[in-house]
Amino acid sequence: xxxxxxxxxxxxxxxxxxxxxxxxxxxxxxxxxxxxxxxxxxxxxxxxxxxxxxxxxxxxxxxxxxxxxxxxxxxxxxxxxxxxxxxxxxxxxxxxxxxxxxxxxxxxxxxxxxxxxxxxxxxxxxxxxxxxxxxxxxxxxxxxxxxxxxxxxxxxxxxxxxxxxxxxxxxxxxxxxxxxxxxxxxxxxxxxxxxxxxxxxxxxxxxxxxxxxxxxxxxxxxxxxxxxxxxxxxxxxxxxxxxxxxxxxxxxxxxxxxxxxxxxxxxxxxxxxxxxxxxxxxxxxxxxxxxxxxxxxxxxxxxxxxxxxxxxxxxxxxxxxxxxxxxxxxxxxxxxxxxxxxxxxxxxxxxxxxxxxxxxxxxxxxxxxxxxxxxxxxxxxxxxxxxxxxxxxxxxxxxxxxxxxxxxxxxxxxxxxxxxxxxxxxxxxxxxxxxxxxxxxxxxxxxxxxxxxxxxxxxxxxxxxxxxxxxxxxxxxxxxxxxxxxxxxxxxxxxxxxxxxxxxxxxxxxxxxxxxxxxxxxxxxxxxxxxxxxxxxxxxxxxxxxxxxxxxxxxxxxxxxxxxxxxxxxxxxxxxxxxxxxxxxxxxxxxxxxxxxxxxxxxxxxxxxxxxxxxxxxxxxxxxxxxxxxxxxxxxxxxxxxxxxxxxxxxxxxxxxxxxxxxxxxxxxxxxxxxxxxxxxxxxxxxxxxxxxxxxxxxxxxxxxxxxxxxxxxxxxxxxxxxxxxxxxxxxxxxxxxxxxxxxxxxxxxxxxxxxxxxxxxxxxxxxxxxxxxxxxxxxxxxxxxxxxxxxxxxxxxxxxxxxxxxxxxxxxxxxxxxxxxxxxxxxxxxxxxxxxxxxxxxxxxxxxxxxxxxxxxxxxxxxxxxxxxxxxxxxxxxxxxxxxxxxxxxxxxxxxxxxxxxxxxxxxxxxxxx
Numbered sequence: 001x002x003x004x005x006x007x008x009x010x011x012x013x014x015x016x017x018x019x020x021x022x023x024x025x026x027x028x029x030x031x032x033x034x035x036x037x038x039x040x041x042x043x044x045x046x047x048x049x050x051x052x053x054x055x056x057x058x059x060x061x062x063x064x065x066x067x068x069x070x071x072x073x074x075x076x077x078x079x080x081x082x083x084x085x086x087x088x089x090x091x092x093x094x095x096x097x098x099x100x101x102x103x104x105x106x107x108x109x110x111x112x113x114x115x116x117x118x119x120x121x122x123x124x125x126x127x128x129x130x131x132x133x134x135x136x137x138x139x140x141x142x143x144x145x146x147x148x149x150x151x152x153x154x155x156x157x158x159x160x161x162x163x164x165x166x167x168x169x170x171x172x173x174x175x176x177x178x179x180x181x182x183x184x185x186x187x188x189x190x191x192x193x194x195x196x197x198x199x200x201x202x203x204x205x206x207x208x209x210x211x212x213x214x215x216x217x218x219x220x221x222x223x224x225x226x227x228x229x230x231x232x233x234x235x236x237x238x239x240x241x242x243x244x245x246x247x248x249x250x251x252x253x254x255x256x257x258x259x260x261x262x263x264x265x266x267x268x269x270x271x272x273x274x275x276x277x278x279x280x281x282x283x284x285x286x287x288x289x290x291x292x293x294x295x296x297x298x299x300x301x302x303x304x305x306x307x308x309x310x311x312x313x314x315x316x317x318x319x320x321x322x323x324x325x326x327x328x329x330x331x332x333x334x335x336x337x338x339x340x341x342x343x344x345x346x347x348x349x350x351x352x353x354x355x356x357x358x359x360x361x362x363x364x365x366x367x368x369x370x371x372x373x374x375x376x377x378x379x380x381x382x383x384x385x386x387x388x389x390x391x392x393x394x395x396x397x398x399x400x401x402x403x404x405x406x407x408x409x410x411x412x413x414x415x416x417x418x419x420x421x422x423x424x425x426x427x428x429x430x431x432x433x434x435x436x437x438x439x440x441x442x443x444x445x446x447x448x449x450x451x452x453x454x455x456x457x458x459x460x461x462x463x464x465x466x467x468x469x470x471x472x473x474x475x476x477x478x479x480x481x482x483x484x485x486x487x488x489x490x491x492x493x494x495x496x497x498x499x500x501x502x503x504x505x506x507x508x509x510x511x512x513x514x515x516x517x518x519x520x521x522x523x524x525x526x527x528x529x530x531x532x533x534x535x536x537x538x539x540x541x542x543x544x545x546x547x548x549x550x551x552x553x554x555x556x557x558x559x560x561x562x563x564x565x566x567x568x569x570x571x572x573x574x575x576x577x578x579x580x581x582x583x584x585x586x587x588x589x590x591x592x593x594x595x596x597x598x599x600x601x602x603x604x605x606x607x608x609x610x611x612x613x614x615x616x617x618x619x620x621x622x623x624x625x626x627x628x629x630x631x632x633x634x635x636x637x638x639x640x641x642x643x644x645x646x647x648x649x650x651x652x653x654x655x656x657x658x659x660x661x662x663x664x665x666x667x668x669x670x671x672x673x674x675x676x677x678x679x680x681x682x683x684x685x686x687x688x689x690x691x692x693x694x695x696x697x698x699x700x701x702x703x704x705x706x707x708x709x710x711x712x713x714x715x716x717x718x719x720x721x722x723x724x725x726x727x728x729x730x731x732x733x734x735x736x737x738x739x740x741x742x743x744x745x746x747x748x749x750x751x752x753x754x755x756x757x758x759x760x761x762x763x764x765x766x767x768x769x770x771x772x773x774x775x776x777x778x779x780x781x782x783x784x785x786x787x788x789x790x791x792x793x794x795x796x797x798x799x800x801x802x803x804x805x806x807x808x809x810x811x812x813x814x815x816x817x818x819x820x821x822x823x824x825x826x827x828x829x830x831x832x833x834x835x836x837x838x839x840x841x842x843x844x845x846x847x848x849x850x851x852x853x854x855x856x857x858x859x860x861x862x863x864x865x866x867x868x869x870x871x872x873x874x875x876x877x878x879x880x881x882x883x884x885x886x887x888x889x890x891x892x893x894x895x896x897x898x899x900x901x902x903x904x905x906x907x908x909x910x911x912x913x914x915x
Contacts, residue, residue: 002100004099004102004319005153006076006314006315006318006319007037007038007041007076007077007078008318011042012037012038013035014031015031015035015036016028016031041077041078044073044077045073045075045076045077045314046311046312046342047344047345048342048345049073049308049309049312049339049346050072050073050074050075050316050340051072051073051321051337051339051340052070052071052336052337052338053070053072053339054070055068055069055070056068056069056070056071056072056080056082056147056323057070057323058323058325059326060140060141060326063089063128063129063130063132064087064088064119065088065089065116065129065140065145066085066088067082067088067145067147067177068082069081069086070082072147072321072339074317074318074320074321075312075313075314075315075316075318076149076319077314078173078319080147080175080321086118086119086177087118087119088116088117089117089128089129090117090119090126090129091114091117091127091129091132091179092117092126092127093113093115094114094115094178095113098150099150101319101320103317103318103320106186106187107187111181112136112180112181113146113178113179113180114179114180115176115177115178115179116145116177116179140326141327142181142182143180143181143182143325143326144179144180144181144182144185144323145179145322145323145325145326146178146180146185146188146323147320147323148176148178149174149175149320150173150174150176151171153171177323182325182335185335188320188322189335191316191337192309192313192340194309194340195248195302195303195304195306195308195352195355196304196306198247198248198250199301199304199306201243202248202303203240204297204300205236205240205293205296206293207289207290207293207294208229208232208236209229212225212657214657214658216488217488217490217652217653219488222282222488223278223279223282226282226283226286227275229286230275230282230285231272233293234289237268237292237296238268241261241264241265242262242265244299245259245261248299248359251352251355251356252355252356254356255356255359255360256359260363264363267366271285271288280371280460280686281371281399282687283665283687284399284459284667287397287399288399291365291391292362292365292366294390294391295358295361295362295365296362298392299355299358302354302358305351307339307340307341307346308342308343308352309342310343312340322335323336323337324336357411357414358414360411361392361411361412364406364408364411365400365408367406368400368402368403368406369399369400370399370401371459372398372399374460374461377398379455379456379457379461379466380428380456381453381454381470381473382426382427382442382454382456383426383438383442383443383452383453384450384453384454385450385452386451387666389451392415393413394452395425395427395454396408396409396412396427396429397427397454397667398428398429400429401429402429402433407422409422409425409427409429409435410422412425413425421437423436423437423439424438426438426439427439428457443479444477447479450671451671452669452670453479453481453669453670453671454668455668455675456667456668458677458685458688459685459686459688460684461684462683462684463485463496463497463679463683463685464496464497464683466677467483467485467677470483471483480672481669481673481675482675483674483675483677484675485497485676485677485678485679486656486676486678487651487679487681488653488678488679488680488681489652489653489680490652491681492648492649492652494681495648495651497651497679498647498648499699501583501702502700503701503703504640504700506636506639506640506643507582509636510582510637510640511708513632513633513636514578514579517578517595517627517633518579519710520623520627520629521572521578521595522571523620524567524571524602524621525568525571525572527619527620528563528602528605529564529568531606531621532560534723534724535556535559535560535609535612535725536557536560537725539556543727544556544612544725544726550728551608551611556609559605560605563601563602563604563605563608564605566598566601567605570594570595570597570601571594571595571598573590573591573594574590574591574594574598577594578591579707581705586637592630599624599625602624602625606621610819611728612725612726613725613726613819614723614724615724615818615819616721617718618722619723620722659696660691660695660696662692662693663676663691664690664691665687668690670692673691673693673694674690674691674695675688675689675690676691676695729816729819729820729823732820791845792842792845792846792849792858792859795841795842795866796842796862796866799838799839799842799865799866799869802834802835802838803872806828806835807872809827829874829879829880832872832873832874832877832880833877833879833880833883835873836881838869839869839870840884840887840891842862842866843863843866843888843891844887844891846859846862847894850862853904853905860908863905863908863909863912867911870884870912888909888912892906892909892910
């Protein structure tokens with residue numbers, strides 16, 4: 001049986017150089033062709049690459065197989081190609097009669113292989129593909145298309161018993177398109193170990209993210225959350241590292257002589273054990289594990305797309321290329337020989353170098369991880385990038401401390417390392433490795449390209465000092481982020497960092513109210529002075545008498561002087577306190593007692609001189625007494641205090657994280673964000689977080705308060721004329737009554753000795769200086785005098801004078817207003833009560849002493865006059881009306897119970913009393 005030749009099994013290393021007139025042999029000639037053929041094949045395989053270069057895609061449509069044009073190279077250097085799309089509609093068996101191809105016999109008997117015949121080609125043995133299943137028992141959808149370089153030697157000599165012409169051998173090379181069942185192609189579907197295959201064998205890693213629970217109030221609780229997250233990442237890495245090296249070991253032989261994963265896992269386990277009980281730095285342990293995850297993923301990504309194959313072995317697929325399954329699998333590369341370029345022509349040249357670099361970096365990260373103590377370094381800000389940027393482009397964290405034997409900066413950035421620019425890496429430890437460029441002075445160099453700022457060296461330090469230092473750095477270098485400190489505790493009284501003063505719009509409104517009150521007090525003081533001057537002037541001019549008749553123990557002028565002095569002094573003291581800034585006002589409560597004293601004195605000032613005062617409109621005294629500003633100030637103080645307490649409570653970590661759910665640890669802060677420093681009850685920083693925006697309150701300091709001048713809206717005339725000091729209304733009425741009495745005495749022709757005495761009684765009754773007119777009516781039975789009619793005339797005269805008094809008061813009522821009118825009303829009602837008593841005394845006297853009340857008699861005339869007096873009493877005056885009704889009822893009851901009732905008198909009284 002003929003065998004398919006593998007040309008590169010034996011490589012011709014030389015050829016014959018001919019000399020002049022040399023006799024050539026077949027071996028000399030063949031050496032030339034063999035040498036150059038081998039070189040051609042080696043150039044393809046070693047310098048260009050093997051596998052399918054382009055095209056050669058197989059598909060099945062309506063029992064016809066189509067293979068597109070394309071080309072490829074086998075590992076023996078055969079160039080297989082189709083110059084145009086070719087359709088095959090027939091098949092026949094490709095059996096042992098064909099030249100032997102060893103991969104078809106890998107399991108002993110030859111695999112079942114079928115040759116495809118192109119459409120239009122005549123082959124008497126071939127059958128149509130629509131009969132494939134019936135003839136072979138296989139399904140076309142289970143078949144894989146294979147292209148074979150059928151290369152063999154054919155001896156064409158014609159020999160007989162007497163002669164043999166030496167015609168030589170023919171090298172035959174056919175391209176065959178074959179079908180093989182996909183279950184039988186394991187020996188045909190071999191592939192080399194490439195970075196791409198390693199990429200497919202390694203799964204990407206995911207770092208677990210800690211979720212902060214509500215009401216987190218201690219570092220122990222915080223550490224527990226991070227410890228659980230670190231435990232999960234640790235397990236992921238321990239499981240992944242051996243698999244990674246197993247997949248990449250072929251490419252890492254120049255880096256590691258043996259599998260380093262056991263050593264890595266041992267170091268990771270030791271670090272994990274340390275942080276089971278460590279009291280600080282748990283967040284950086286989590287960051288370190290994330291760095292390892294990022295590095296592993298970057299290493300995996302560097303493997304992607306790299307199918308380069310350096311010096312392919314010639315026996316992997318020496319004469320065939322797999323073109324893919326006819327079923328049209330979702331993966332177009334399934335059962336298909338991929339392209340494996342040589343490093344010379346590959347576009348992924350250098351990726352393996354990056355892979356090896358990252359493997360060394362992974363080793364160095366694990367071996368150099370260490371968190372410096374709080375006393376080792378200072379707080380530093382380093383420009384960097386956020387986690388959406390590859391790790392090697394970010395600044396080197398401060399928990400990787402470089403030294404001469406393990407220079408982490410030389411193994412951090414592959415791009416910089418290739419350019420021999422390792423010293424350009426930004427790092428907390430940049431000064432230790434002699435950084436150059438922007439890394440040497442990061443905050444003095446252009447920072448526009450950086451989206452993140454690492455903040456390190458603060459762990460374990462006092463929060464007040466760190467906050468102050470960072471704020472100074474932000475101001476000094478115009479850095480685009482802010483700083484906030486929150487307490488990891490439950491008691492806001494333990495806050496170590498909070499604003500000295502939070503000035504808000506409530507404080508502004510509070511100041512406006514205080515200024516308003518200051519101006520009111522100023523008007524009160526001015527008005528009090530004018531009031532005092534009015535009183536003194538009234539005394540001096542004799543308008544009022546400066547005695548104690550109407551004011552009790554002290555004179556009007558003494559009252560005015562005492563109260564004015566208190567108002568002036570206390571209102572001035574209150575003004576001084578109210579003009580202070582809020583912080584001083586808050587601790588100086590003297591204004592309350594001063595305003596209280598001012599209000600009390602102002603009220604007493606006006607009240608004690610009320611008999612002499614006429615108020616035309618509301619005075620500053622009235623405005624201050626009725627004002628609610630003091631209540632507003634108290635309420636605003638409460639609101640401000642509540643707001644202060646709320647703001648303090650918001651600086652507890654549990655409340656802060658609830659208010660800002662975006663909070664997360666990144667060992668720094670993004671441009672425009674807020675770095676959140678977390679400290680414990682000892683005021684030491686134990687953790688840090690970030691929120692991606694500026695937070696939270698604008699801490700406006702307490703400003704110098706400007707003096708707010710009162711708008712000139714109220715005319716001074718109003719302050720000067722709000723009150724008048726006048727003679728008391730009681731005195732005015734008494735004077736008028738006295739004048740009336742004097743005039744009456746001049747014209748009165750006394751008929752009885754008792755009239756002059758009665759007039760004195762009348763004067764006493766109408767003395768309005770008393771709280772009410774005093775009744776001069778005598779109690780008990782009225783006895784007739786020796787004259788008989790004299791007492792009746794006395795009753796009638798008293799009634800007439802009282803009626804005239806009431807009429808005069810009614811007239812005066814229409815001429816006065818305010819307090820004067822109220823005083824007149826009181827005196828009129830008192831006079832009506834007196835009149836009711838006089839009328840009852842007259843009726844009682846007539847009932848007992850005047851039996852004749854017939855028309856025309858003195859008794860009847862007296863009854864008529866007393867009845868007319870009843871009509872003067874106001875019907876709405878309940879007290880007087882009730883007194884009349886009750887008294888008349890008693891008189892009637894006495895008359896009706898008499899032995900000989902005076903029916904005529906009873907009828908007359910009933911007429912005045914009503915039914």
